Amino acid sequence: xxxxxxxxxxxxxxxxxxxxxxxxxxxxxxxxxxxxxxxxxxxxxxxxxxxxxxxxxxxxxxxxxxxxxxxxxxxxxxxxxxxxxxxxxxxxxxxxxxxxxxxxxxxxxxxxxxxxxxxxxxxxxxxxxxxxxxxxxxxxxxxxxxxxxxxxxxxxxxxxxxxxxxxxxxxxxxxxxxxxxxxxxxxxxxxxxxxxxxxxxxxxxxxxxxxxxxxxxxxxxxxxxxxxxxxxxxxxxxxxxxxxxxxxxxxxxxxxxxxxxxxxxxxxxxxxxxxxxxxxxxxxxxxxxxxxxxxxxxxxxxxxxxxxxxxxxxxx
Amino acid sequence: xxxxxxxxxxxxxxxxxxxxxxxxxxxxxxxxxxxxxxxxxxxxxxxxxxxxxxxxxxxxxxxxxxxxxxxxxxxxxxxxxxxxxxxxxxxxxxxxxxxxxxxxxxxxxxxxxxxxxxxxxxxxxxxxxxxxxxxxxxxxxxxxxxxxxxxxxxxxxxxxxxxxxxxxxxxxxxxxxxxxxxxxxxxxxxxxxxxxxxxxxxxxxxxxxxxxxxxxxxxxxxxxxxxxxxxxxxxxxxxxxxxxxxxxxxxxxxxxxxxxxxxxxxxxxxxxxxxxxxxxxxxxxxxxxxxxxxxxxxxxxxxxxxxxxxxxxxxxxxxxxxxxxxxxxxxxxxxxxxxxxxxxxxxxxxxxxxxxxxxxxxxxxxxxxxxxxxxxxxxxxxxxxxxxxxxxxxxxxxxxxxxxxxxxxxxxxxxxxxxxxxxxxx
Numbered sequence: 001x002x003x004x005x006x007x008x009x010x011x012x013x014x015x016x017x018x019x020x021x022x023x024x025x026x027x028x029x030x031x032x033x034x035x036x037x038x039x040x041x042x043x044x045x046x047x048x049x050x051x052x053x054x055x056x057x058x059x060x061x062x063x064x065x066x067x068x069x070x071x072x073x074x075x076x077x078x079x080x081x082x083x084x085x086x087x088x089x090x091x092x093x094x095x096x097x098x099x100x101x102x103x104x105x106x107x108x109x110x111x112x113x114x115x116x117x118x119x120x121x122x123x124x125x126x127x128x129x130x131x132x133x134x135x136x137x138x139x140x141x142x143x144x145x146x147x148x149x150x151x152x153x154x155x156x157x158x159x160x161x162x163x164x165x166x167x168x169x170x171x172x173x174x175x176x177x178x179x180x181x182x183x184x185x186x187x188x189x190x191x192x193x194x195x196x197x198x199x200x201x202x203x204x205x206x207x208x209x210x211x212x213x214x215x216x217x218x219x220x221x222x223x224x225x226x227x228x229x230x231x232x233x234x235x236x237x238x239x240x241x242x243x244x245x246x247x248x249x250x251x252x253x254x255x256x257x258x259x260x261x262x263x264x265x266x267x268x269x270x271x272x273x274x275x276x277x278x279x280x281x282x283x284x285x286x287x288x289x290x291x292x293x294x295x296x297x298x299x300x301x302x303x304x305x306x307x308x309x310x311x312x313x314x315x316x
Numbered sequence: 317x318x319x320x321x322x323x324x325x326x327x328x329x330x331x332x333x334x335x336x337x338x339x340x341x342x343x344x345x346x347x348x349x350x351x352x353x354x355x356x357x358x359x360x361x362x363x364x365x366x367x368x369x370x371x372x373x374x375x376x377x378x379x380x381x382x383x384x385x386x387x388x389x390x391x392x393x394x395x396x397x398x399x400x401x402x403x404x405x406x407x408x409x410x411x412x413x414x415x416x417x418x419x420x421x422x423x424x425x426x427x428x429x430x431x432x433x434x435x436x437x438x439x440x441x442x443x444x445x446x447x448x449x450x451x452x453x454x455x456x457x458x459x460x461x462x463x464x465x466x467x468x469x470x471x472x473x474x475x476x477x478x479x480x481x482x483x484x485x486x487x488x489x490x491x492x493x494x495x496x497x498x499x500x501x502x503x504x505x506x507x508x509x510x511x512x513x514x515x516x517x518x519x520x521x522x523x524x525x526x527x528x529x530x531x532x533x534x535x536x537x538x539x540x541x542x543x544x545x546x547x548x549x550x551x552x553x554x555x556x557x558x559x560x561x562x563x564x565x566x567x568x569x570x571x572x573x574x575x576x577x578x579x580x581x582x583x584x585x586x587x588x589x590x591x592x593x594x595x596x597x598x599x600x601x602x603x604x605x606x607x608x609x610x611x612x613x614x615x616x617x618x619x620x621x622x623x624x625x626x627x628x629x630x631x632x633x634x635x636x637x638x639x640x641x642x643x644x645x646x647x648x649x650x651x652x653x654x655x656x657x658x659x660x661x662x663x664x665x666x667x668x669x670x671x672x673x674x675x676x677x678x679x680x681x682x683x684x685x686x687x688x689x690x691x692x693x694x695x696x697x698x699x700x701x702x703x704x705x706x707x708x709x710x711x712x713x714x715x716x717x718x719x720x721x722x723x724x725x726x727x728x729x730x731x732x733x734x735x736x737x738x739x740x741x742x
Contacts, residue, residue, distance in 0.1 A: 009322060014664065024324050039322035049320040123720045128728030155661070166730040167659040173721055174661035 003312045004036040006055035006081075008072065011042035013064030014175075015151050022283035023061035029304040030059070042066060050079060057312035058083040059304070060280055064151040068280045069095040082314040084307045086279040090255040094277040098148040098180055100254060104274055107253055109246060111274045112265075113138040114182040116148065119173050131165055134181055142184040145169055147176040151278070153217045158184060182275075187267040189216055190233045191288040192247035193281065194260050195303075196310065201251045203244040204292035206264075208233035227286075231295045239270040250277050258310045261289055334440075337459045356707035358694040359675040361503065361650045365565045367618055372611070373565075376604035384600040392596035394588045396422025396572070400599045403606045404558065404572050411535055413548035413556060415574040421583050422594050426533060426559040426571035429583075430457040432590065433529060433555065433573070436582045437493045438463050445483060445526070446496040447475050449653070449682030449691070451503045454496060454531070465684040466492065472644065474499060474509030477516045484524045494527045494555075499547060501534040501649025504682050504693035508647055511544050518551045527579070531557045534649035536615065539623035541647045548574065555579060560602055563615050568598040622650070628701035629694065632708035638719045640733075650697040653679075656690045656715065657722050663689065665714055674710040 007030065009023025010016050023039060030037035040049060042062065050058075058081050066072055070091040076083045086094070093100050098116040105111060115137050121127035135141060145168035146156040155175035157168035165181070172179035189211075193204040208230040209216050216227065232240065247262040254260070254277055261281040266272045281289040283304075293303040380388050387397075395401065401417040408415050423429040430453065438444070438461035446454065448467025455465070466487070469479045475497060484491070497517070499509035509517070521528045530547040548556040559571035573583055587593075605611055629652060633643055643654045654676075656662065662678045669676060679691025694711070696704055725731040 012667070014667075020322070023322070027324070039324065040320040041322045043320045046320040119717075119721055122724040126724065126728060128725045128730045131728070131730050155664070166725045170657075170659040170718075170722060170725070171661055174659075174718060175664045 002033070002035045003056035003308070004038070004053070005030050005057050005059050005308050005312070006038050006040050006050065006053060007059045007061050008040055008042065008046075008067070009061045011062045011064070011066055013062070013066060013151075014154055015064035018282060018284060019061055019063045019067065021285075022063065022287065025283050025285070025300070026059055026061050026304050029301045030308065032301055033305050033308075035308065042072070047075070047079070050081065055081060056315060057081065057308060059308055059311065060085050061283060063280055063282060065149070068151060068278070069149065082311045084311040085258050086254075086256040086260060090257065090260075091279045093254045094256070094260070094279045095149055097146070097276050098178060100277060101180070103253060104250070107249070109249060109253070109274055110272065112183040112185050114180050116178060116180050117169065117173075118178040120177070122169075122173075128166065132162070134165060135162065138181060138183040140183070144182045144184050145172050145179055146182070147172045148178040148180055150175045155179075156215075156217055158215055185265045185267050185273050187265045188233065188235065189265050190235070190243065190263075190272075191292070192243055192262045192264060193289045193292040194247050194251040194256070194262065195293070195298075195306065196258050201248045203247050204289075204298075205232035205295040206235070206240065206243055206247075207231040207288045207291050207295075208235075209288075229286075229288075229291060231291050233266075235266060236270060239266060239272070242270075243272045246272055246274060250274055258307055259289070334460055334462060337462060338456055339459075354673050355670065356674045356699055356703050356710070358696070358699065358704070358707045358711075359677045360698060361695050362698045363562050363566060364618065364621060364698055365567065367621060368565055368614055372609040372614065373601075373605065376601050376609060379604040379608055380597070380600035384603075388597045388600035390596060392593045392599065394584055394593045395420065396594055397596060397599045397603065399603045400570075400606075401572075403603060404574070407563075408548070408556070408558065408574060411532075411543070411549075412545040413574070414552055415548070415556070419574045419577070419580060421573045421575075421580060421587055422599060423571045423573055423587065424569045424591065424594055425561060425566065426531060426557040427453055427457065428569075428587075428590070429557045429571055429573040430454050430531070431460075432583050432586045433494070434458045434461045434463075435586045435590075436579070437527075443487055443492040444494055444496060445480070445492045447498065447502060447505070449504050449679060449688055449693075450496070451498060451531070452677075452681050455682075455684060458496075459684075463493070467683060467687070470502070470505055470507055472507055474502065474507050474513055475517070477513050477520065480517065481520060484520055484526070489524045490526065491524065492526050494529050495521055496529045496531065497547070498531045498533075500532055500544070501537065501646050501651070503534075503649070504651050504677070504679075505653040506644040506646030506649060506651045507653075508541075508544065514544065514547055514550060518547060518554070522551070527553070527555060529555045529557065533557075533559045533562055536563055537619055537622055537650075538648035539619070539626055552576065564602060564605055564611065568602055569595070570598055570602050622697055625696040625699070625701055625704055628704045629696040629708060632705040635705075636709045636712035638712065638716050640719055640722060641715060650695050652694050652696065654692050654694060657719070658690050660718050660722060661689045662692045665718065666692075668714045668717075669711055672710045672713060674707040676711060 007023050007027045009019050027037050027039045070088040073088045073091050101111050142160045155172045159168045189209045190206045192206045194201045210228040250262045251260045261278040263275045264272045290300050401420045404420050405415050440462035442463045444463045445466045466483050469476050548554040553576050556574040643652050676692040676694050679688030726733045
């Protein structure tokens with residue numbers, strides 16, 4: 001009998017539903033592969049259940065808060081159970097878009113111009129009186145306003161004019177304590193998945209997303225027929241090479257492990273910009289990582305197997 | 317011992333497409349899972365059946381068995397027991413609504429009435445008109461039949477007739493299968509349709525030849541102001557939904573439809589197909605309860621209780637809720653509807669509220685899609701006054717934090733201030 005793997009899913013994040021769908025598919029694949037799989041939700045009993053079940057590894061199929069922000073990773077480190085995906089620090093850096101964008105900029109990785117606002121800056125320091133400086137700081141409208149720490153594009157608004165900025169900030173700050181205002185880059189939206197291989201990070205064929213609404217938001221992501229996908233992305237060969245290199249650099253820069261998904265936009269001149277890095281990519285029927293893997297000849301079960309093997313290979 | 321194990325649905329993918337649009341609220345499910353005993357629930361609209369004396373119910377059950385045992389334990393007629401339908405006619409006439417026993421079908425709660433009416437009237441893509449926001453359970457019942465829902469805005473006097481007229485003009489005569497309304501102490505808005513507007517609603521419905529469904533679960537729970545005649549009193553063609561859930565107990569699952577004969581005949585067929593007949597036993601118990609006990613005194617006590625709790629909630633709202641937040645002033649029923657400045661989203665705020673030990677229902681649940689994000693509903697029917705006050709105080713803490721942000725924008729001139737500040741409005 002193969003190793004016992006606990007799949008963590010659900011949780012109390014706003015992406016609970018998505019995570020349950022990811023988790024169920026992963027669970028099915030693990031069973032097919034002959035693993036002793038158990039499916040666990042994030043409940044007050046989780047720690048006790050993990051201690052009594054003693055899995056050889058945990059597959060993290062959680063998205064959003066607690067699953068992607070380093071919380072559950074920190075807890076599994078303490079319990080001494082190896083887990084899939086990046087470690088605590090890489091998760092924290094990726095989860096906080098303001099932080100990861102600073103790192104990108106520092107390393108010369110192209111990312112759209114942006115400014116970060118915390119809730120406290122508005123409440124305690126009168127930052128709202130400087131909103132007129134935003135267009136100059138990011139290079140004009142349109143911009144995208146989003147919470148710094150939230151997955152699945154929740155709380156995200158595209159803003160065309162200065163009048164819409166405060167409202168979009170209020171929405172974004174309903175979802176967290178800080179928000180970024182980022183220059184909207186018109187172009188091709190792509191997701192580039194990276195898997196660790198024996199010879200370092202291996203970049204999978206990028207997926208291109210074309211949302212019917214024009215905005216790849218929560219609705220577009222999880223509703224069948226709302227988005228068209230192209231894999232590999234319809235980009236010139238030299239642009240494809242650029243984005244693959246960029247994805248690998250981001251993966252390494254943030255210290256990711258096993259897997260990451262780097263979201264980018266490529267402008268009309270073929271210049272890519274990195275938007276964010278996801279450390280727990282979705283595994284649903286419409287998710288991007290499985291799509292990329294399939295294009296590289298790695299079917300869903302093999303993808304799950306590969307991640308599970310990396311995790312239990314780290315057992316002490 | 318508890319476990320964190322997840323159980324999957326291995327039949328997923330084999331269910332009917334028509335049910336795919338029937339959803340419970342994802343956000344509510346999320347926090348239902350997280351509910352702890354110390355959490356004050358201002359989310360549910362449960363009648364306080366703890367105040368219905370068990371000895372009265374016991375007496376009704378005993379009498380039902382002694383006197384009606386042979387019929388109460390047997391299949392009954394699809395329309396319901398005649399004695400109960402007579403009681404229903406009496407209840408309706410007390411509120412001014414005319415009906416005879418032959419207009420009435422007893423249903424498994426008014427909720428089954430909603431399902432049967434939708435089944436009788438709706439094909440996929442049909443238009444229906446309702447208040448925006450409206451009762452979640454109605455949206456759920458209707459959605460299985462895949463209608464297109466047109467929401468009409470309300471103010472403190474209920475559905476706005478100018479807005480209704482606009483909608484009717486747009487869709488034209490017979491352009492909708494029905495207009496669904498909760499005129500008294502609306503769920504979730506808490507507002508009541510004024511007498512003038514009731515007359516206007518009937519005029520418009522006649523002019524555009526669209527049936528009206530009047531859902532009246534809370535009509536007898538009035539704490540202030542005078543009784544307003546139901547729509548059914550103004551037009552016998554109105555389809556009226558009533559329930560024993562608020563005047564007796566929801567556990568019996570007893571409600572009714574009073575409808576014009578041809579519609580009633582269709583409903584009866586649908587009822588037969590659905591469950592043959594309702595519970596004769598529950599009906600016999602209700603008959604005995606409504607004829608052989610001091611139920612009016614119990615209802616008066618319940619009404620006083622809810623009245624006290626409503627006052628506690630309104631007082632707490634005035635004391636604790638920040639400026640820039642508005643709420644409705646219900647003259648009866650169970651609910652208060654709260655409005656935050658636009659663009660503050662109440663879904664993520666629920667997470668913070670639960671952390672502080674209180675729940676509410678985010679406003680987006682009460683619309684078919686895309687609206688109500690800056691609203692929420694709170695109920696005063698179930699918790700004691702002290703708990704209500706504490707719950708409101710806890711929500712206020714959550715709101716204060718986000719409103720400080722909103723005010724920072726207003727103070728800096730980045731946003732216009734709200735036209736209304738504090739107090740009640742829709």
